[in-house]
Every structure is written in structure tokens, then in C-alpha cells.
Amino acid sequence: MYRRFGRNDVIFIGCLLLFCIGVCVAVYKGNTVIGSYITVTVDGKEYGTYSLSEEQTITIGEGEHINTITIKDGKAYMASASCPDQLCVNQMAINYDKQSIICLPNKVVVTVTSGNENDVDMIIR
Numbered sequence: 001m002y003r004r005f006g007r008n009d010v011i012f013i014g015c016l017l018l019f020c021i022g023v024c025v026a027v028y029k030g031n032t033v034i035g036s037y038i039t040v041t042v043d044g045k046e047y048g049t050y051s052l053s054e055e056q057t058i059t060i061g062e063g064e065h066i067n068t069i070t071i072k073d074g075k076a077y078m079a080s081a082s083c084p085d086q087l088c089v090n091q092m093a094i095n096y097d098k099q100s101i102i103c104l105p106n107k108v109v110v111t112v113t114s115g116n117e118n119d120v121d122m123i124i125r
Contacts, residue, residue, distance in 0.1 A: 033097040035112035038076045040069065043107040052076060052095060052112070065106045076110060078103065 040047040040060060047060060050071060057079070058069045067088070070079040075093035083105035091101050097114040 033114050034074070034095055035097045035099070035114045037113045038069070038071070038094075039111050039113055041109045041111075047108075049113075050076075060108055061106060067103055067106055067108045069101075069110060076112070077101070078110070081106060081108075 036052055037049050038052060039049050040058070042060060048058070050056065050058060050069075052071055052074050054071065055073075056071050058071070060067045060069065061082075064082055066080075066082045067078060068080045070077055075095040077093040078088045078091065078101050081088050081103050083103055085105070088101050088103035088108070094101055094110070094112050097112055100109060100111040102109050
């Protein structure tokens with residue numbers, strides 16, 4: 001009789017699973033540079049740069065389009081927004097390099113930067 005699933009299949013699947021877990025860990029560990037600043041842009045224009053080490057509250061906009069960003073414990077989060085969907089307020093706090101919070105209705109983008117600007121993306125030998 002023909003066996004559909006044997007010992008070698010279990011070993012192969014186990015090795016494949018370990019390889020996938022290793023790749024996931026390597027990708028996660030590679031992107032864990034803690035940023036030191038946030039850059040706020042409104043409608044594509046830079047509004048300001050703020051330090052994550054200084055606790056503060058930043059109010060952006062006026063009239064109907066108001067966003068409030070709070071920096072606390074080295075993390076930034078959108079405390080309040082006048083947009084109807086509130087998706088930006090429900091996002092988690094950001095502190096790692098290249099993380100961002102985006103409020104599309106108010107055209108506000110908050111991005112973490114590390115301060116170590118490097119123009120080289122990759123080095124190939």
C-alpha cells in the first residue's frame with residue numbers, strides 16, 4: 001500500500017517551518033531602529049520636526065481640520081482628530097524608524113526618523 005505521509009515528510013515540513021520562522025525573525029529584527037524625531041507633513045508640505053525625547057502636545061491645523069499629536073515616553077500617537085473615521089486616532093503609538101500615522105481626510109502624515117540619514121539603501125558585493 002502507498003503511504004501518503006511519512007517520516008521524511010514530517011522532517012521536511014519541520015525544516016521548512018523553522019526556515020520561515022527564521023526569515024520572519026530576521027526581517028523583524030532588521031527594522032527595530034528606534035527613531036529620535038517625528039516629521040509632520042500637512043498636504044505634502046513639512047509642518048515641523050519634533051524630538052521624541054521631549055514630552056509635548058502638538059496641535060496641527062485650524063478650523064474644521066484639527067489634529068493633536070502627543071509625544072510621551074518616547075512614543076508619538078494621534079490623541080485626537082477632527083476626521084470622521086478616527087482611524088489615525090486608533091493606530092498604535094509609533095517610535096521605530098520609518099513608522100507612520102496617516103490622517104487622510106486632514107492630509108496629515110507623521111513619520112518617525114532616526115536622525116541617521118543614510119542615502120545608501122543596499123551594498124552589493
